[in-house]
Amino acid sequence: MSAQSREVVRSLLRPEFRELTAYGAPQLDVPVRLNTNENSYELPDAVAQSVTAALAAEVKDLNRYPDREFTRLRGALSGYLATQAGVQLDVAQLWAANGSNEVIQHILQAFGGPGRRALGFVPSYSMHELISISTGTGWIRGRRDEQFDLQAADALAQIAEHDPDVVFLCSPNNPTGTSMSRDVVEAVLGATRGIVVVDEAYAEFAREGTPSALGLLPDNPRLIVSRTMSKAFAFAGARVGYLAADPEITEAMRLVRLPYHLSSLTQAAAIAALGHADLLLSTVDAIKGQRDRIVRTLADFGLLPVPSDSNFVMFGGLADAGATWQALLDHGILVRDIGIAHHLRVSAGTEAETTAFLDALRDHLRDNPPTARQPVNKEIA
Structure with missing residues (x-):
């Protein structure tokens, strides 16, 4: 789209939409996708x-x-x-x-x-x-x-x-x-x-x-x-x-x-x-187990995981969330940058996917240790 046509269309758009960007998490072809809280298990x-x-x-x-x-x-x-x-x-x-x-x-x-x-x-x-x-x-x-x-x-x-x-x-x-x-x-x-x-x-x-x-x-x-x-x-x-x-x-x-x-x-x-509800929900316990494993292991890393009732974990304490996101992506692991300083979110995957995430994060933290434990929610309106 040319700059001129973009300007024309934007001028006709409802005013409340003009500064917005479309919703959407990255859909990248990587080995381990843990950014959109999908269930990692295929249908039986x-x-x-x-x-x-x-x-x-x-x-x-x-x-x-x-x-x-x-x-x-x-x-x-x-x-x-x-x-x-x-x-x-x-x-x-x-x-x-x-x-x-x-x-x-x-x-x-x-x-x-x-x-x-x-x-x-x-x-x-x-x-x-x-x-x-x-x-x-x-x-x-x-x-x-x-x-x-x-x-x-x-x-x-x-x-x-x-x-x-x-x-x-x-x-x-x-x-x-x-x-x-x-x-x-x-x-x-x-x-x-x-x-x-x-x-x-x-x-x-x-x-x-x-x-x-x-x-x-x-x-x-x-x-x-x-x-x-x-x-x-x-x-x-x-x-x-x-x-x-x-x-x-x-x-x-x-x-x-x-x-x-x-x-x-x-x-x-x-x-x-x-x-087939019972069969489909049979993966829930396995996912919850990997979720709880993530919480325990991230705490051992010195990070600040939030105890979760979902199939994902939000965690803080990162020196640079954006750099950590990129480092994980460089290892073929996609997590979610949620726009909160020092925080990322990761879906609980299969045991192998969770292991890949934890190993890559451990490697990154060797040279990028966690920050001091302090509240980081002040910018949230």
């Missing part, structure tokens, strides 16, 4: 065969529109949550879309928009902010403390200050990996007049005893719990996210979704995968 053969058969059965009918209400998929999701989370939900309480990002988009199209504002507590999942901006919703960058935690009293003070229409709570949080106590969620629900979204994309990786917000749904019609099949289900390429909420919330989603937004192929693949 039995699951792949079931998905292939389900897709083949749909192909002959692609001249017809898909089930607009994705009824079978919602039933499969309800059954999964009853088994995995112990929560009984009617199919009318479930909604699905092309990844949890589209779920978030539907929420903000329905309950955000021009003249309304959404509050999130950063650092957290950046798409909450970007989708808010794209839907014309004002974005409020709430704060966490210097240890990246969010206490109920601090959350309530910020809600009282800003009076948001939508509040995002991320548990486990991305990029920190930390879960949120139920008292914070309950306090926020009691303090705000608007929608409260608890993003539980990594819920299956949480340590035992970590509560889910799903149990709060019966008494809280303004609560939405969003989840995904991308992580624990190793289904990122299929793009399937979903939410659980009051039936009136899902009814509102119908007002903003595009017609037939979930293809027949997407629905069939997701239903087939949910039929």
Whole structure:
């Protein structure tokens, strides 16, 4: 694109987009990719065969529109949550879309928009902010403390200050990996007049005893719990996210979704995968084991890993995060530079991938020792 054409297009772009860059982590062809919190395990053969058969059965009918209400998929999701989370939900309480990002988009199209504002507590999942901006919703960058935690009293003070229409709570949080106590969620629900979204994309990786917000749904019609099949289900390429909420919330989603937004192929693949939930989730314990190994080993290195309830670990104490990122890449290992001084984030991979990461980092730290232990979150607004 020429400089002239770029200037013309930029002048016509919505003003709030002109200084933004597109979301996206690097997609580099390297031996060890640990930067986007993907599940490192391929689909088991039995699951792949079931998905292939389900897709083949749909192909002959692609001249017809898909089930607009994705009824079978919602039933499969309800059954999964009853088994995995112990929560009984009617199919009318479930909604699905092309990844949890589209779920978030539907929420903000329905309950955000021009003249309304959404509050999130950063650092957290950046798409909450970007989708808010794209839907014309004002974005409020709430704060966490210097240890990246969010206490109920601090959350309530910020809600009282800003009076948001939508509040995002991320548990486990991305990029920190930390879960949120139920008292914070309950306090926020009691303090705000608007929608409260608890993003539980990594819920299956949480340590035992970590509560889910799903149990709060019966008494809280303004609560939405969003989840995904991308992580624990190793289904990122299929793009399937979903939410659980009051039936009136899902009814509102119908007002903003595009017609037939979930293809027949997407629905069939997701239903087939949910039929093998136990087999797919069998890798979760292995991933959690490598995650905990990363936390222990990085602490031994003198770094500052954050104990995690997700499939990744954020760690600080680096003299130069950018230089460390490049040194790891030079060894064929891709991790995530999250834009926080002295910090990086790494996904928990297979045992071999984790070993490669730890060995390369150990080599780098010999000549680049960790910095002094001190709070580094002062620049986070």
